[in-house]
Amino acid sequence: MTNKNGDLYVIPTPLNEDLDDFYTPKQKKRINHIQHFVVENKKPARNSLKKLELNTSLQELKLHENNKNVQLNYEEVLDILKSGSDVGLISDCGLPGVSDPGSELVLKCHFDNIKVKTIAQESSILSSLACSGCNGQNFEFIGYLPIDKNKRKKYLSNLAVEIKKSKKTFIFIETPHRNLETFQFLLESLNTENLVCIAYDINGDSESILTNSIKGWEKINIEFEKKPCIFLVN
């Protein structure tokens, strides 16, 4: 018996449903054991799930719908995860949470200490967005922050104002030796309710994608790997 939580896997699906060769063998292998899927709509979901060649038959899979008309029972899904089972998250096509439903569940997982992982592999920017739980309906990638400390601090304070106004997610990259300093600037510049996601080594062995509120981060003693880091602020 284990009391380890299951993981939430954020899974991309083909843009073109006729594509019969979308996942690589390793991608399939990582998630072929999953039996519970949160999906946008069941019909397109079945078409995508077929391509994943899961160990469980389509008929036996448990599909939980999450769209404009059907409100997902979040408690039920979190209970499945807490019972130790992994759950997959897919949307009709593309990446869940990026201009598609999904980020609300992802965020609840972060707040419930459930690991969020992904088999998406083409872009660290969108993989981290999909796994962050931050707003994926309106987001801005701003590249690198100003190197000068004062300019960087000022820039981050402006972000806090912008987020309050627009609810937009801001995404930026930081170099390893400035990760900790920038993170401390975030704690000082943002409001307690703002979300910060720290993503590094996506698809690597030490992959870590963690989201918390400023209030939550203040209580955590975070250590940064010496790796480039993607920050998301919302």
Place this chain on the structure above:
Amino acid sequence: MTNKNGDLYVIPTPLNEDLDDFYTPKQKKRINHIQHFVVENKKPARNSLKKLELNTSLQELKLHENNKNVQLNYEEVLDILKSGSDVGLISDCGLPGVSDPGSELVLKCHFDNIKVKTIAQESSILSSLACSGCNGQNFEFIGYLPIDKNKRKKYLSNLAVEIKKSKKTFIFIETPHRNLETFQFLLESLNTENLVCIAYDINGDSESILTNSIKGWEKINIEFEKKPCIFLVN
């Protein structure tokens, strides 16, 4: 003998160089004939090109570097394309043109009537950005535009002001029955030098990703497929 131009293929590379299972057989098959690659740096490029299992040996491939220190000879690459050979575009890791070099070459191809295609398949937003030639160092996804005509027009006029100020690329989605109207609003609202990319059916049989300036689009009689369309404005 053919005088058809070659195509530029925008190719994602793994975020984690140890990943030995990144491309599907169909992705490899689409580009295994390519002999010329524009790369960011040769060493990581060779590592990625190995994974593509090309028909040509690594030693015989022609690699053209494009990075902060090495200025790509654009004329040479365009001549290769105009002679009928396809060219691949890769960056060190991730998607070329998205927080990585590449968009300048992509834009030159659009202006020279060279088709830009991609084997990226996880996100229509980033695939279209990578293939647009628009600024991928700072971009904002804004989802859907306002439905009300006057609000939509006003919104687009504001974008023109924003682009002038920040050089940012704005990305939005439009529903099929509003594609033409929104396109006409773009022609009316933006400045002649602004770029508009229209991308639809990415990874589909009728995939089309076209970028032109407002000045250029004014001379073209465009017909929209009855498909959702991604617009990029820069």
